[in-house]
Amino acid sequence: MTVNLAARTAHRSDFCGELQANDEGREVVLCGWVNARREHSQHLAFVDLRDHTGVVQCVVDNAHDLRNEYVLRVTGVVTKRTVDTVNPNLGTGEIEIKECEVEVLSTAEPLPFQMDGRTDVDENLRLRHRYLDLRSERMQRNLRLRSRVNSAIRGAMEAQGFVEIETPFLIASTPEGARDFVVPSRHSPGQFYALPQSPQLFKQLCMVGGVDRYYQIARCLRDEDLRADRQFEFTQLDAEASFVSQDDVLAFVTEAVAAATEAVTGERPGEIPRMTWHDAMERYGSDKPDIRFGMELVELTEVFAGTGFNAFKAPAVKGLRVPGGAGKTRKQLDELTDKAKQWGAKGLVWMKVQDGGALNSPVAKFLSEQEQTGIAKVLDAEPGDLLLLVADERAKARHVLGLLRLELGRPPVNEGGFSFLWVVDFPLFEALDEHGSPIPAHHPFTMPHEDDMALLDTADPTDLLQVRSQAYDLTLNGWELGSGSVRIHRPDIQSRMFALLGIGEDEARRKFGFLLDAFTYGAPPHAGFAFGIDRLATLLAGEENIREVIAFPKTQTGADPLTGAPTEIDPAHLDELGLRLLPEKQ
Numbered sequence: 001m002t003v004n005l006a007a008r009t010a011h012r013s014d015f016c017g018e019l020q021a022n023d024e025g026r027e028v029v030l031c032g033w034v035n036a037r038r039e040h041s042q043h044l045a046f047v048d049l050r051d052h053t054g055v056v057q058c059v060v061d062n063a064h065d066l067r068n069e070y071v072l073r074v075t076g077v078v079t080k081r082t083v084d085t086v087n088p089n090l091g092t093g094e095i096e097i098k099e100c101e102v103e104v105l106s107t108a109e110p111l112p113f114q115m116d117g118r119t120d121v122d123e124n125l126r127l128r129h130r131y132l133d134l135r136s137e138r139m140q141r142n143l144r145l146r147s148r149v150n151s152a153i154r155g156a157m158e159a160q161g162f163v164e165i166e167t168p169f170l171i172a173s174t175p176e177g178a179r180d181f182v183v184p185s186r187h188s189p190g191q192f193y194a195l196p197q198s199p200q201l202f203k204q205l206c207m208v209g210g211v212d213r214y215y216q217i218a219r220c221l222r223d224e225d226l227r228a229d230r231q232f233e234f235t236q237l238d239a240e241a242s243f244v245s246q247d248d249v250l251a252f253v254t255e256a257v258a259a260a261t262e263a264v265t266g267e268r269p270g271e272i273p274r275m276t277w278h279d280a281m282e283r284y285g286s287d288k289p290d291i292r293f294g295m296e297l298v299e300l301t302e303v304f305a306g307t308g309f310n311a312f313k314a315p316a317v318k319g320l321r322v323p324g325g326a327g328k329t330r331k332q333l334d335e336l337t338d339k340a341k342q343w344g345a346k347g348l349v350w351m352k353v354q355d356g357g358a359l360n361s362p363v364a365k366f367l368s369e370q371e372q373t374g375i376a377k378v379l380d381a382e383p384g385d386l387l388l389l390v391a392d393e394r395a396k397a398r399h400v401l402g403l404l405r406l407e408l409g410r411p412p413v414n415e416g417g418f419s420f421l422w423v424v425d426f427p428l429f430e431a432l433d434e435h436g437s438p439i440p441a442h443h444p445f446t447m448p449h450e451d452d453m454a455l456l457d458t459a460d461p462t463d464l465l466q467v468r469s470q471a472y473d474l475t476l477n478g479w480e481l482g483s484g485s486v487r488i489h490r491p492d493i494q495s496r497m498f499a500l501l502g503i504g505e506d507e508a509r510r511k512f513g514f515l516l517d518a519f520t521y522g523a524p525p526h527a528g529f530a531f532g533i534d535r536l537a538t539l540l541a542g543e544e545n546i547r548e549v550i551a552f553p554k555t556q557t558g559a560d561p562l563t564g565a566p567t568e569i570d571p572a573h574l575d576e577l578g579l580r581l582l583p584e585k586q
């Protein structure tokens with residue numbers, strides 16, 4: 001018998017999907033939705049009853065009035081099916097429920113879309129009736145998987161001594177590089193709260209407050225363009241700890257993601273490899289390299305050091321070997337060239353490696369013998385391969401080839417297992433803005449790398465781009481799961497950082513005065529991390545879009561077709577808030 005006590009309520013005795021042959025003869029009371037009804041004879045029908053555990057077939061007298069998605073309570077006896085009626089495709093296919101008494105608990109209108117899981121349903125329609133979509137096997141599985149992920153993460157953090165603390169939603173701004181969502185204040189008309197882009201400042205204050213280890217499964221809100229892996233609202237495991245090094249943080253987070261992965265797959269991932277940001281960019285052309293497959297970028301600058309071919313007289317030449325890619329047609333190669341140009345390259349050079357090793361390429365005639373053998377050697381070329389070369393500024397060449405690598409070699413994101421990777425030693429600054437001020441790569445509370453501190457005093461702002469930070473990212477199958485850093489805990493270094501970023505003393509005091517003040521009262525060295533639970537759950541669920549693991553997501557344009565949000569508000573409410581709307585821009 002498979003009696004699941006969790007199923008027992010005042011209404012029912014068992015779950016539909018759990019009944020098996022060894023339950024034969026038991027009288028059961030089941031509750032669920034009509035999944036399908038098939039007439040058997042004039043009076044008898046098969047009614048498939050569904051709850052979140054699965055479907056069971058009930059043999060029902062006079063079922064004419066029962067329609068799909070009616071909610072029923074069925075009392076009946078578990079009966080073995082005859083050998084020729086066993087359904088191997090159904091978890092409960094060896095049995096059916098007979099002698100059924102049926103009570104209709106709720107009726108249902110005809111549905112706006114087919115819920116058979118086989119019909120492709122327009123996503124807007126699914127989201128508009130998300131409560132129906134949630135009944136699907138896929139969504140039930142994903143939501144339950146996500147719940148297991150959350151609970152495994154909580155368990156792992158608690159076991160490591162982290163304390164769950166809720167930080168506020170109505171706050172002053174926390175800079176994470178996105179736009180804030182703002183909430184007008186009724187008590188102070190003309191003033192606004194920001195919704196948290198992350199709990200960053202509060203978790204650092206918790207460290208000053210002696211909490212030692214903080215975590216939160218935190219909702220964060222960022223007003224930025226939506227994509228397959230991005231929503232306005234998302235959930236992170238957010239953590240911070242005192243008196244720790246980067247290695248300590250990586251170990252804490254590894255525990256959490258390993259526990260989550262194990263909770264879903266039953267297997268604990270092995271040690272997570274590390275790669276420096278610099279290596280990631282040189283070898284994969286990306287700060288979130290997908291290491292499930294090879295096809296690494298190869299350095300060819302040396303090979304062309306004295307070239308007479310103008311197109312290769314560039315600061316960097318990088319190449320990519322596409323094994324067996326020589327079969328690509330001219331049209332396909334033209335398409336790749338167009339893509340490379342869209343991604344910013346001046347052009348793309350292709351070469352097909354022929355039997356015997358000679359290179360077939362429109363540019364072959366411009367290259368010396370030595371250059372041709374050099375390319376083949378450095379790229380380890382074999383007959384039948386396609387070689388792609390980009391000559392450009394270093395950053396551009398690796399970016400474009402990194403994208404071509406993904407285009408030509410990347411398996412679907414949900415195949416080939418789970419390849420976690422730590423990317424460490426991120427640069428402190430991403431670029432210089434139009435005033436020559438550096439733009440932080442992470443947030444402005446990130447500690448510079450100890451060996452690069454002296455570079456902060458450079459007179460030449462371009463030197464700043466060489467400064468490494470104590471910041472690190474976690475990636476999975478080419479998705480960025482999250483990032484963190486060792487923080488600046490000394491007010492003098494923090495002020496220096498603000499100055500470098502062009503944040504004047506007044507502005508720094510206005511925006512972060514409370515943090516700077518807190519740091520003057522004994523701030524422990526601290527470090528932390530946050531990773532996206534939506535993204536982790538998406539990949540663990542084998543999905544490609546985070547909307548599939550979010551109960552009530554927004555569409556690509558940030559709308560909620562279910563509730564109609566965002567909506568207008570009453571003029572009276574606007575008045576109360578001291579707000580007046582401008583006429584719509586034409």
Ligand code: ASP
Pocket residue numbers: 176197198199200239483484485528529530
């Ligand atoms: N607050 C950062 C973020 O949300 C993570 C961190 O540095 O802890 O990306």
